Amino acid sequence: MSSSSGSQQQVRVKVLFFAQARELAGVSESELLLPARLASNDLKGRLISEFHLSLIGGVFVVALNESFVEEDTHLELRESDEIAVIPPLSGGAFSGQVLVSFRMCYE
């Protein structure tokens, strides 16, 4: 279990998604309940699992209040902090549209 376990205080943060991350998450922004203190690697892990980002294999920038989050650091989060998930743009788009109905062809 990661260091995010335990009975410590939780905060609600805003999460913004860019480019392919938005298409995988299916929304451009969301909220997430996180421990107030957590390791940056655990934050990345939570983002990947909560928002179906495993396809882009962790290749994205995480920013906390518009500042880059480095690996292997400890974060202190506050209520309404803003986290951004930004994959490089040469990675393409993923359209998450759900198919509504089928028509069949050739009889």
Place this chain on the structure above:
Amino acid sequence: MNEKILLAEIAELKKRLREKEAALIALRQETQILQENGLTNTEIARYSRQVILPSIGVTGQIKIKHASVLIVGAGGLGCPSGLYLAGAGVGRIGIIDYDDVEITNLHRQVLFTSSDIGRPKACAAAEHLNRLNDSIQVVPYKVQLDSSNALNIVKDYDIVLDATDNVATRYLLNDACVLAGKPLVSGSALQFEGQLTVYNFRGGPCFRCIYPDPPPPETVNNCGDSGVIGAVVGTIGVLQALQVINIILDLPGIMSQRLLLFNGINMKFRDLTLRAQNKKCAVCGPNSTIHHLIDYEQFCGSKANDKNPNLKVLEQHERISVVDYNEKISSMPHLLIDVRSAQEFELCHLEHSLNIPFKTLSNNKNLEKLQKEINENHHETKNIYVICRRGNDSQKAVKIMKNFFTNSDIQIRDIIGGIHAWTYNIDTSFPIY
């Protein structure tokens, strides 16, 4: 008069026009009046509107005149960047592109005109830039940038502008700039979004500091697959040109260790602070392991260009050619599934095809629906054919479907070469995009 004759006549006239223009430039250069401040009268007139800016002045204009910039990629980013850099009077502009102009480029690659279709981009771009400003030197390179030539080209320029569209070339260019000690003004755009950063500038981070590992190759698309709006990629290209000018003039506000994000739908710009140089960086860190250029296609697991897609996921018996498929259309009950996006399907599709976009295939609910539909209404259907634009996604789609329809006697095959092959081999009236 037929099209062929007209085109040949236009090409001949253009050739003569180019010769006359070159003669005119040579004649004018002989009669230039050079002022003591180092600018000619023509330059004073041409650049006056920017020279009168306090942060430029004659000193700044001379710096711009003596600067050299390498633009890598004459596409949606490189074209607008090139125009503004040539307009501003950057003395030497190199422009690299291995490709020829295609009609699908014209909505965003503003250097080219309809009559450039089929010409090498590097040559057409150089010609148009020189037509805009005949007092600068423009050097076209019609080459695919790779590990064997990148350093040699990069070292001849002060600043490099990354206007490429693929991951392998981005790593290659980054490493070449680190090894040659050149700042890299990097832009990218896809769909309605754009990004801008300056790498390797005065101790700031490089591309590898931010992205030590390449993205998984199967997740990487390009403008041809995902689409891009011209004005968005143009916005980023223009901002890249502005960053180059600011670097030349030693102005503040360089996007080093910063990332600008632009969203053209909600019209928001965001400015993030990036990390400082990564001490563990394989190319620019103190303990770097990359001391010369490597094989970047291997490193990224993807090609440095999108020509001749050669994805081979399926065995031969799991595939069918357009010719064989065409023979079977009317004689055999089957289901044709087109896995392109809904928008592409709307552009053109084969008759009786069913559109299930590739991206929705990973959703089991959609596959269950398809299975139910086949069981209920089409139990005689024993053959499913899958088609896409060029025959890559269709192979992956067959894999996904085969994994799902494990207990069925349905044969699933993909159509080799997709819609493109259909146009080239079966129906030339079918549109190509």
